[in-house]
Amino acid sequence: MDWSRTKSIFIWVFLILNLFLYTQYLESYNEGQLMEVLGETTKIEARLKDDNITYIALPNNNENAAYYSGEIKKFLPEEIPFFPNQITQIENENKLIVTMEKPVKLQESGGRNPYVEFVNGHVHEGNAYVLWDVNEEKREATFFQKVNNLTLYYNVRGYVKIYWDEENRVYAYEQTMLEKHEKVDKQQNLLTSIQVLQILYGKNLLKPDSQILEMNLGYSTNVQLTQTQVFAPTWEVRVKLADGTQEIHFVDAVQGNIVEIQNDLSEIVEQTEDMEE
Template sequence: MDWNRTKSIFIVVFLILDIFLYSLYVNRYNDSQNLGVLGEKTIEARLKDDNITYVTLPSNIESAAYISGKVHNFTDADFKDMEQQVNYSDGSKAHVVFSKPVKLKDVSEDASFTEFVQTNIKEGASYSLWEVDREERVAIFFQKTNNRILYYNMNGVLKVHWNENDEVTMYEQTMIDNIEEMEQQESILPPLQIFQALYSKGLLKPDSRIMQMKLGYSTLVYLTKTQVLVPTWEVRVKLPDGEIEEYFVNAVEGKVIEIQEDKQEAEEEDWGV
């Protein structure tokens, strides 16, 4: 037997096998990449088929970190320079009544409430206006950090009440201190994947329009004095009848967050004592 010839045949066979396996790997890789692109096109096509439109989407947010903070305990020192009557609930909730009601510039303008808060309330600049109920005469603010809102966290809420003379008579406040980012940065899911999560649950209705998409935080872990919050996409959708719905999706894992109980608590809880 010609061993040199046999050895050459084996070498050629193994070389061909290696080339085949490599080409198989490349084809599978390319298929997986194409599936990703097709997945994006699929959700875009589905939205188009259902006449679901959306505004320009954020495209520059690739990563963000979890954050943590501690519940603030109010003391008289927080209000020593103000003409107010203050009561505390569990130390972490302040119920404040003005001795002399403070006039708002124009209750028809949201900016009037923001100006009042920044001028008259401790750490007022760290709150962002979320909702104004002019029928009930109450404005709700959520705390923020680095211009990102802490959504429906009951330890970071401010409620401002005014009377029929457009004067602020009282407010209720909770606050989170020592907010810090955790060291590890997490990859943030892009908007189209968030739409996919909402669409798969039937939350995006035909003929609706996605009006807003912002990154903020929602509470991941509730502890007595410490809070851990996860990056969260807020999605506001306008339905065909004009009603606005809001949804929240974990920006790291893509899970739709159920915050109905937190929302109801934020809107209805009475902190008065």
């Protein structure tokens, strides 16, 4: 008997067997992982249904995004953007207080929102801001600056607020700006929309008989009082409660933490200026 040949045959048989078993293991493991994900998804969907928490259409994506940084814009007197019909003052080096010599009528143009139309036409780099809130009672509209083309939520150093009178004429606005946006880290895999709902549900932040109105991806700021700031990818979740009121929740899109954001910009401004003084 040729033992050398027989030995080689046994070695090849064992290699093929091991390769087959390893392949079976991988298939079983991946199937288990998939079933676990599907199981968790099915479980949270069932729980939402049981609590009559509804949603129309969730973002269906496997997005990724990076952390970004930015610097607080300091406005120098000689660098104040010039617009006709405007008187501009600098407050604390980083905020422009602008008064219109002749109030400007809010009006639509080409079907565009009148507030957006005003900011794009009368504010320095106005298209770098996105409309966030309109308060008809106070007659003011708030815009947040964009980072990586996504909304930067409630950063006192990156917003525009416009004010108008009873005749819908803008008579003043204020502006702060973050500049030199740079990618800080590599692209990060983000939590999916259903994973975010699972986190909110687990924290008892989704109440029975409520409706998920929309989910958007944006950025939140880790620290707001330094010259250079870092922005983290963040999910914004808008929820309509049974009584008709609305809540907005923010979730870190990478870590899954609930982001506590002070949502009164005027109070943030006041507190920040007190600290600086």
